[in-house]
Amino acid sequence: MTEQPLAAAVRSLMPRAKADLAELVAFPSVADPRQFPVEECEKAARWVADAFAAEGLTGIRLIDTPDGTQSVYGELPGPEGAPTVLLYSHYDVQPPLDEAAWESPAFELTERDGRWYGRGAADCKGNILMHLTALRALREVDGGFPVGLKVIVEGSEEQGTGGLERYAEANPELLTADVIVIGDTGNFAAGLPTVTASLRGMTVVELTIDTLAGNLHSGAFGGAAPDALQLLVKVLASLHDEHGDVAVKGLTIDQTWTGVEYPEEQFRADARVLDGVALTGTGTVADRLWARPSVTVLGIDAPPVIGATSSVQSTAKASISLRIPPGTELKAAQDALVAHVEAAVPFGAQATVTRLSGGEPFSANTTGPAYEAMAAAMREAFGTDMVASGEGGSIPLCNTLRSLYPDAEIVLIGVEEPTTQIHAVNESVDPQELERMALTEALFLRRYAQA
Structure with missing residues (x-):
């Protein structure tokens, strides 16, 4: 037939x-x-x-x-x-x-x-x-x-x-x-x-930073009182280097992809990248997407702009996703991410890292x-x-x-x-x-x- x-x-x-x-x-x-x-x-x-x-x-x-x-x-x-x-x-x-x-x-x-x-x-x-x-x-x-x-x-x-x-x-x-x-x-x-x-495999962790017993007036206490949200931002910024590559110690970031390539202009169009905005990371687009790890901040618990008060934040929380390519073991990658996050918390702030879901590449x-x-x-x-x-x-x-x-x-x-x-x-x-x-x-x- x-x-x-x-x-x-x-x-x-x-x-x-x-x-x-x-x-x-x-x-x-x-x-x-x-x-x-x-x-x-x-x-x-x-x-x-x-x-x-x-x-x-x-x-x-x-x-x-x-x-x-x-x-x-x-x-x-x-x-x-x-x-x-x-x-x-x-x-x-x-x-x-x-x-x-x-x-x-x-x-x-x-x-x-x-x-x-x-x-x-x-x-x-x-x-x-x-x-x-x-x-x-x-x-x-x-x-x-x-x-x-x-x-x-x-x-x-x-x-x-x-x-x-x-x-x-x-x-x-x-x-x-x-x-x-x-x-x-x-x-x-x-x-x-x-x-x-x-x-790629994936693991997700949640980071909570606590610095104060409660929020404080930013005029009366700001400048000396440790702001949990500011500290969280510093930790999240440390996850990547100046090129946008993952900066977590223990993760390999120089792998290459040997299959079909992903032309940069095609990727920019597919991802709807705005004019004038550069892509993050080094290597080919295919290297970055399929052969190397990536870290993404999935969400942050913080006051919304509308309705925010003039306060130093006592607590802040973020959900962080790590994608890992074939050849990287899930637990080792998760351990590396947790160790990085814990070490990056400044000023002795209290940090709680919770390991959530995970899957091997x-x-x-x-x-x-x-x-x-x-x-x-x-x-x-x-x-x-x-x-x-x-x-x-x-x-x-x-x-x-x-x-x-x-x-x-x-x-x-x-x-x-x-x-x-x-x-x-x-x-x-x-x-x-x-x-x-x-x-x-x-x-x-x-x-x-x-x-």
Whole structure:
């Protein structure tokens, strides 16, 4: 059978994909009950379970994971002798941040200038629709699936609380497969089919600085009373050198990237860097994003400008993220960050450093039959050859899966590309990328079954 009917089937399914994505985006499934009701995650999980059940998967169930969230699991045996493919994604999303900054409601899928906007439209609900649309097209054209299928869609990836990792470790038989397709990344550029060959690991620490029993009048006490916020700023500034490179002792910062390069002008456009503002760090853009560590201040607890009083601050707090490349061990990197922060606190101020979530970096072996099948599928779907890139983000589950199933190939793909603005306001997905990636996955399942 030629591939043309499959492409036509995917195209005909795109209106349904949009309608389904709108339903799924409407759930504010942020896995943090301090911000959104846990019922919204439960509704999203049930929607995902029902959607995959409708495509013929059996054994659909909601798994209660150790972090208090739910993952959706389903399976379907394949033809005799066929390999098993595990499809992964996650239904939880990042908080919307400043909802007033969204040009359309964050949890209402809105079409604008040919793109579909909404929190989770790309990361990662768009990837759930990639999986569903691929399976629907295969059912429509072939009447079924050429491989055995397993699906796992987790509910706490964005929070990094490790629920699915811990569950998989305790139940290793659940996710056994010949190849694992991680639907949580995307293409290096729109229209350029890409597999992600490496992921940086991540750790987060919180630093609290206390200097006074309570706030003081800045006129009466300022100049002598130690200001916790000023001290926090000094510590945060010490994390980078004058070039913007990470200045944490014990972390290597001269690694180089040997794969596809990221032209600076393309990066500036993708990152929407303002005119006249220089990039931070040294080395190529690819070196900085995929081969070296990076430190980011995620948040600061301090008085907002509006409503601030003339006070010396008695306490201040920051959340600090460290991304680490393959080749760097997570605990050693975390220890180095904590030691740096503690040593940088001036004037003997009281400092409390709390270690939060963490995940090891990941590097894929791209030489197996699954990658050969994916390269052929991408060439067919996009009309151009597949490339391999790095990813600055982290998916801790990948290392868990590799340790549990060392013989399984792990392939990372998805609908995201640099302009989707995942984790930011006005997140969106390009429906053409969703269509081409759904076709890619359907073609891949066919080709891998024949490998």
